[in-house]
Amino acid sequence: MAAAALAGILLLSAGCHRAQHPTPAARPALPTATVRTEAVGSQSQVASAEVAGTVRAKLRATLEAKVSGRIEKLPVALGQTVKAGDLLVQLDVREVQARLDQAVALRRQAERELQRFTALLKQEAVTQAEFDAVEARSRVADASVAEAETMLDYAKVVAPFNGIITRKLTDVGDLASPGRPLVEIEDPTVFRIEADVPEALVRRVKLGDRLRVNIPTVGRELEGGVAELAPVADPASRTFRVTLDLPPTAELRTGQFGRVAVPLDQTEALRVPATAVVQRGQMELVFVATNGLAQMRLVKTGKRSNGVVELLSGVVPGESVVVEGAGTLVDQQPIQVK
Numbered sequence: 549m550a551a552a553a554l555a556g557i558l559l560l561s562a563g564c565h566r567a568q569h570p571t572p573a574a575r576p577a578l579p580t581a582t583v584r585t586e587a588v589g590s591q592s593q594v595a596s597a598e599v600a601g602t603v604r605a606k607l608r609a610t611l612e613a614k615v616s617g618r619i620e621k622l623p624v625a626l627g628q629t630v631k632a633g634d635l636l637v638q639l640d641v642r643e644v645q646a647r648l649d650q651a652v653a654l655r656r657q658a659e660r661e662l663q664r665f666t667a668l669l670k671q672e673a674v675t676q677a678e679f680d681a682v683e684a685r686s687r688v689a690d691a692s693v694a695e696a697e698t699m700l701d702y703a704k705v706v707a708p709f710n711g712i713i714t715r716k717l718t719d720v721g722d723l724a725s726p727g728r729p730l731v732e733i734e735d736p737t738v739f740r741i742e743a744d745v746p747e748a749l750v751r752r753v754k755l756g757d758r759l760r761v762n763i764p765t766v767g768r769e770l771e772g773g774v775a776e777l778a779p780v781a782d783p784a785s786r787t788f789r790v791t792l793d794l795p796p797t798a799e800l801r802t803g804q805f806g807r808v809a810v811p812l813d814q815t816e817a818l819r820v821p822a823t824a825v826v827q828r829g830q831m832e833l834v835f836v837a838t839n840g841l842a843q844m845r846l847v848k849t850g851k852r853s854n855g856v857v858e859l860l861s862g863v864v865p866g867e868s869v870v871v872e873g874a875g876t877l878v879d880q881q882p883i884q885v886k
Contacts, residue, residue: 586868609733611730651695744789820871
């Protein structure tokens with residue numbers, strides 16, 4: 549009787565234990581996604597090494613005064629557009645003006661004396677030597693006036709070409725002198741990029757070559773032509789300065805960072821459209837179409853250019869990867885290729 553009661557208790561306990569852990573519900577079916585795929589193929593490409601460079605205006609100038617004087621006017625501001633011949637700096641050079649006045653007075657005196665000696669020479673009242681001396685003094689007076697006028701013109705610093713003001717290195721009231729920079733101006737329409745190429749790579753660069761240039765702030769890849777190639781290396785860095793002309797681009801600014809791609813040897817690589825690679829956290833992945841399902845693959849990517857990504861691992865040639873609609877897929881989701 550006791551054994552029967554014990555058996556009943558064990559059965560009741562087992563039933564209660566099963567009631568606390570119900571069988572999990574079946575996983576809901578994933579919807580079928582319509583995607584576009586593309587077969588992965590090995591493509592030949594020219595490997596390249598990137599060299600850091602800096603964008604510079606092709607035409608730029610640092611303006612200085614040719615005479616000493618206190619700055620009287622500085623009618624320009626940073627970023628202001630100026631035209632060739634516009635006044636940038638006006639110096640107060642009263643001593644030069646006084647020198648010009650003195651030279652003009654001496655020239656008038658020399659001219660009157662020359663006129664008088666010319667009349668006396670016709671009357672044979674003076675010798676030819678005396679006349680020649682007076683004539684020489686008149687020429688010296690003319691030259692002194694021309695020199696003083698030139699010095700007075702130097703009191704005005706004008707724009708040498710159309711451009712914008714990029715730096716002001718002085719202000720009204722400062723003393724300007726030869727060799728001291730006053731303002732910097734550049735042409736904002738034509739730019740270059742300067743890069744220091746290591747000596748191991750410079751042999752692959754020649755004048756006239758067209759090289760790829762990547763400037764992150766521009767947002768797209770440019771192509772520059774090699775315009776200058778230094779014939780000697782910098783002894784400190786062992787690099788050669790290479791300058792490339794860039795096409796007109798509105799986003800370019802002096803001082804921007806860029807990379808110049810120096811071509812190396814031709815290599816084979818797996819490349820897919822950039823839309824095929826999905827970034828989730830720190831992982832990069834693609835979806836491979838396998839038997840009507842999207843199979844997730846972790847990949848390692850290489851260089852990116854012109855909307856194409858190099859795949860270093862994760863897929864093999866011949867597999868079809870999803871290139872449109874990959875961003876919303878999950879692993880093993882049914883797909884329909886359009």
